[in-house]
Amino acid sequence: MKIPALTPLAALLALATIASAQTTKPPRDQALIDDLVTANHILASEGILDGYGHVSVRDPANSNHYFLSRSLAPGLVTAADIIEYDLDSNPLGDTRTGYRERFIHGEIYRARPDVMAVVHDHSPSVIPFSVSSVPLRAVSHMAAFIGEGVPVFEIRDVDGMTDMLVSSPKRGRALATVLGNHPAALMRGHGAAVVGESVKVAVGRAIYLDLNAKVQEQAILLGGKVTYFEPEEAKKTAPQDGFERAWDVWKRKVTAK
Amino acid sequence: MKIPALTPLAALLALATIASAQTTKPPRDQALIDDLVTANHILASEGILDGYGHVSVRDPANSNHYFLSRSLAPGLVTAADIIEYDLDSNPLGDTRTGYRERFIHGEIYRARPDVMAVVHDHSPSVIPFSVSSVPLRAVSHMAAFIGEGVPVFEIRDVDGMTDMLVSSPKRGRALATVLGNHPAALMRGHGAAVVGESVKVAVGRAIYLDLNAKVQEQAILLGGKVTYFEPEEAKKTAPQDGFERAWDVWKRKVTAK
Amino acid sequence: MKIPALTPLAALLALATIASAQTTKPPRDQALIDDLVTANHILASEGILDGYGHVSVRDPANSNHYFLSRSLAPGLVTAADIIEYDLDSNPLGDTRTGYRERFIHGEIYRARPDVMAVVHDHSPSVIPFSVSSVPLRAVSHMAAFIGEGVPVFEIRDVDGMTDMLVSSPKRGRALATVLGNHPAALMRGHGAAVVGESVKVAVGRAIYLDLNAKVQEQAILLGGKVTYFEPEEAKKTAPQDGFERAWDVWKRKVTAK
């Protein structure tokens, strides 16, 4: 008979869930982890992430560590799913399966001390620019952060014919090198890596990068002359609030459900 | 017989409605503020405003004052967030942070005595026309109000390389000058300012300006000859109801949630 | 004091509502009226109608009468809002405000004895074809009903420079003439009139006309050769079920809310 055999398992699972919730996070980090969970849900809700892609945050108390969900669709991530990684993208005391492309995060954090959060997405409006010789450029003031252009990472330059995944330290480093000091890099036939000085900034940039791509595409298709941002103009047009105002309404949408 | 049984209930409901309206604020302003709050929510719900942009209404009892939310995402605005401003865009007895671009509203109200409401948006379908040499023109009878064209405000003409924000009286006046007697002006690389003789008209115009932009873009892309509205035709095709009928269903969508 | 003065009015309104619900419709018509209300909600839910446009059904018991809502956004229509009209589009014993363009319905019913339902919409994907010299043609088998083409009604040919509204018997007749024996006609800079042998067919055609327009536009933009339906092929590809299967799921969407 199966039922008695399974009951202890169910009880154990319940115990494990409670224990894990009670023992993992000290109160200090909780706000950071909560924001990271919200970031996952916002990016899913706004159509930037679907079943794939991910978002991470660097540990402000230990700049050699970062937080990232276990392998899971972003829309389903909870605080209990967050794993702590070192910059080699090795998990700390956690045996659950991680994202194969976590090296995107580890290697960017290593190369860019200013970066506190990283989004990797397959944003549908951005991918066309990743496979086209036409460059993505700022046409909307909400995306003026790309005023110095968006480099494109071609994985063929690193490893030739591949499975397209940034699934090794070598590929992660190559992507970080292409990213340089930019706020975002496109990944040919794949998506983008977007960074920021906070979770909110990285999320806001990922969302407005997608919107700018839509707008630029429509502007080009009209067939007339397109006025892009001048570099000086783009520099001055920094988002005035780190996307705080937008974060509030994006968050409401995912918490009101 | 059902009717006598229901009559007292109907009477009670009527009493309750009147009582609630009488106890909160003077009846005159409350309806105006409620409409302004609803306008914020409608513009968010219809995709015209996201975390940014704003909508205001002139005080009909004092044409030198207008109402506008404190700095907040439109989808989150409540009656308690509304601030009263004078035409210099100084708040009246309110110390909360205001929108940096409130001068768009103040300067348009100063220049245009006929205008009772102003929307400033970053409407995604409209921005392509703000950066293209191809002008936005009326192709849908719901947007016939732009039959005399939509001027484009180039902030470079006012202040050279800027942060793109209409964050000073000078820039607000320059925008109002470009707007002239039109119902809307595009703002290059930024969005639009849309005006009307009521909140409902300004909201309706903002929504149908966006729709007309989508339709015109698709019409142009088909590659054939496009028939635009003749000026006389556009003049005659004024919205027959001040967007009242549409307002009712847009409002239902935001109140049913 | 205001409250006592208003109470009798509220009571009268309640009485009027109940009385109107009790005296207007015999049970026989109720299924037809319910379908018409559902049609209003489906067309709103599927994005074919917004605050404007309308859908009507001919009275099967009296082919000289048709049913159409009073002037109201389709998404808000209830059974109590339906007015009975004769073919001159005069209401029968109803003093409420009607749609100004109800002549679209009356004149099509007069000219086309086979038509039992009419949709007038401002469908966004269809309007580009109404202002372009590029004709709308069948590319999807779900819209094969337009295999013989879709005529375009140019109101300038009837009344020169107008307010674009089919708000007179003369304009309604001219539209019906352009429609001829087709299932749909485009109205330049305005929208479409779509007809069918039942409410479900008219609704289904309106929805798939919009979808076909989207698909054809994308097919044209690809820049290659496009294969359209041959007339014979289109004739054979009649919808197999009068859109019954689709109606069921569209209806579920509007009743599940």
Place this chain on the structure above:
Amino acid sequence: MKIPALTPLAALLALATIASAQTTKPPRDQALIDDLVTANHILASEGILDGYGHVSVRDPANSNHYFLSRSLAPGLVTAADIIEYDLDSNPLGDTRTGYRERFIHGEIYRARPDVMAVVHDHSPSVIPFSVSSVPLRAVSHMAAFIGEGVPVFEIRDVDGMTDMLVSSPKRGRALATVLGNHPAALMRGHGAAVVGESVKVAVGRAIYLDLNAKVQEQAILLGGKVTYFEPEEAKKTAPQDGFERAWDVWKRKVTAK
């Protein structure tokens, strides 16, 4: 202490779940049928199926049988609607009306022993490529499974001028022949047939085929050079998880309603 208090509840929940699973049908098939029902709902929810189209699964216990809903909109399908068919697409002990195009499923299962699930859809972004001379090609790594191209089925080659429906064994066989060893075939002016080694893979491929079509169209329209996947690259870029991660979040969307 909370843990002992919760354990009995967890045990009860586990008991309830097991009991419910045991009383309805044999456990082996129930999971398969449940996944098939979920697949119907996911494809409706993600906009791949509307009132039409269908998804089937081969019986793993009898490779000469497959499961498919009776004729019903996919969004409305429940376990009770599923019919068992043989490879001639004859129902087994079921007299309810079946889909007229069930031969798509039966003939593909006959020709392709590796295929365990089939989706037939009218995906709006894919149809343009079905009528255009421009071929659908992989631009997104999520659709690298089409790296060897997507054949187009022209029903005129089989039966000349038709009603476009694959409603006979002959047409089903012709479609299966065009499909060959590919993961998908387009059907001119109609839609697509997409196959996989599991329900989840067929569903995932149908969704990402649609997304790739959108992205490729936008990439082409930009007017520059487009970099497509190299065949070797496409082969290596197999979806790493059989779309399991995406399935979980798609499923949550349809079960949370």
